[in-house]
Amino acid sequence: MCSSISSYTMKTLVLLFILIGLSNSRIYSASIYGYPGSFNVLDYGAAADGITDDSQALLNTWNDACSSSAGYPQVIIPPNMIFLLSPMTLIGPCNSQNIYFVVSGSLVSPSSPSVWTGQDSSQWLAFRNVSGLVVGGSGTIDGQGKEWWDQSCRYHPELDGCTRLAPTALKFIFCSQSSISNMYFANSAQTHILIERCNGFNVNNVMIQSPGNSPNTDGIHIQASQNVAITNSKISSGDDCISIGDYSSNVQIYNIQCGPGHGISIGSLGKGGHSAQVSNIHVNNVFFYGTTNGARIKTWQVGRGFVRDVTFENLQFNSVKNPIIIDQHYCDVRGACKETGTGVQISNVVYQNIYGTSITDIAINLNCSMSVPCTDITMQLIQLTPATPGKQVKAYCKNANGQEYGIEPGPCLSGV
Template identity: 70%
Template sequence: MLCFNNQFRRRIMAPESPSSWDGGDASQWLGFKNVNGLKVDGFGFGLIDGQGKGWWDQSCRYHPRLKQCTTLAPTALKFVSCNESSVSNMKFTNSAQTHILVRGCNSFSIDNVMIESPGNSPNTDGIHIQSSQHVLITNSRIATGDDCVSIGDHTSNIEIENVECGPGHGISIGSLGRGGNYVQVQNILVTDAFFNGTTNGARIKTWQVGRGYVRDVTFQNLLFNHVQNPIIIDQNYCNVRNACKEQETGVQISNVNYKEVLGTSTTDIAININCSRSVPCFGISMESIQLLSAEVGKQVTANCSNAYGEEVDVVPGPCLLD
């Protein structure tokens, strides 16, 4: 067990300057690999500070014309092939890029963590899960410049419960299949989550060139406050937004359930299910949903393309195909 229970050793700070990584691996800072039964516990005091501003100021995402801008920056804390392991009672702030990465892990839990970085900080996902199974995230608050939680390829049996998200890009499955690879994502549960001022809420995003499947996903008991895209599936993602040439490939999205969803949207389309004509979505279920405009007196709509399923007590709606 790694503990932060001494008041003089409760903070770990990254070097302030990106030049400290010259000659080294710019993606690495703190990490564990092939350690089973690992427990990282901050006892409410442990803080990991990535001091990421220097990296953000040279990020290619926001400074594409900057000579020697960087696309890669250190993840604050990585867990690679660590089974039966956990992180709890910790605070993370200002990571240069992703705050917590869980990759190739089985039976991993994250509980009572607070993650904070500015809403305009690039690529600062709160928690990214990749190629992992049986991951539990509970009782946490995440405020970042990217996804609060992102779920990558080859993941299954992921549960996210009692999480507050905002600012950030929401809780996202994806993006998936970017390189045309075969996607396998299933058995995902997001429940009792609050989204405050996020750009997305419950999102599934797949690239047109991808293959494989996303299935058996449940979003339930969600509350949205001033969210741009509360419910969104984009199965037609490509490099040029809104100008994607239609492809015959696609990641099959099926058996996605939305239940007990309330809140406000800052855009006109509160429910946006954009599926492929070649590989349509099916088994979409919506029940007990009420989404209103954040602007008093304004109406919101639902937009569904090539999506089949059923709706009960859904506002706005209906829009799914039978």
């Protein structure tokens, strides 16, 4: 039986996150009592009325905190106030080993897409090149995405000038040894949190909420990042609760509630013939409610590279459409992509201790490539039943090799 990350590594990660949490508590408490390294956005002219643009005030606050020689500088967004912010990027590196961004109030996006005219429409708020960043404070980040959704090409392809790209609420780019915790996210125009090209990042105790029919509103997307942990969080969205993109490794996902949404997905990978490299992914203790997918791996046939050393365990499904799915034939238009001789190699994937209900008749669907089949798949202690009494569920495996024990429905894999 494989283990995605060694026991020693896991214990080290857990200890690190406990220490970060204790440090966070000390700093947040200090801010209440006027810690001398505090930089309050109100002191820099923020109106905090939800109408006036407070972007410049926040930028000036950040610049002073980032350049401060204080041991633990902190940007303070005070409670019971609303701060309207235009698209902006907060840039490091900063002078201190850690910088704290304490959000106790509400950060609100402009509601009109016209604000982004001439700007990068893929982002609203971003941190870039910051090491030791700690974001938290029980506040709210509201993307006010409805006007973006109403002109989305996904749901309104006939609309002249429909939108394919909309702002991510919060991006972390090149932010190492950093974290975000105890935050509430609502109604991002597109993805809520993006972790891109980061090494050492922890997301803990966040709540993400957007309508199940909101287009492309992934909860958290991880891209080209290593040593990431997402824990103790609740995600409701119109796309993947959590998605893992190319060149990501050593990812721990633990104790998550997902739904509505599209499940937890690795991919899609390999679009346009790109080479994928994803490894050491561990998804543990997740409850899926009413999602379109559960544990999913999706790759394009034209892709190359690999997905390997993945574990999905201790999962519960309640009325999920595709509880367990591998799709190596992922395509923009279902069935429109022809079979190719290439593919992303999927190997050493473990599914164990999984139970719940499926609303479709195929509860286990491993649709692997003829040219690059799935290998070393292990399934054990799986019990999936129909959500509607009296119906039946089945398993479908194509070009999937491995071993299975105690599976219902099954058997499925080749080489048992």
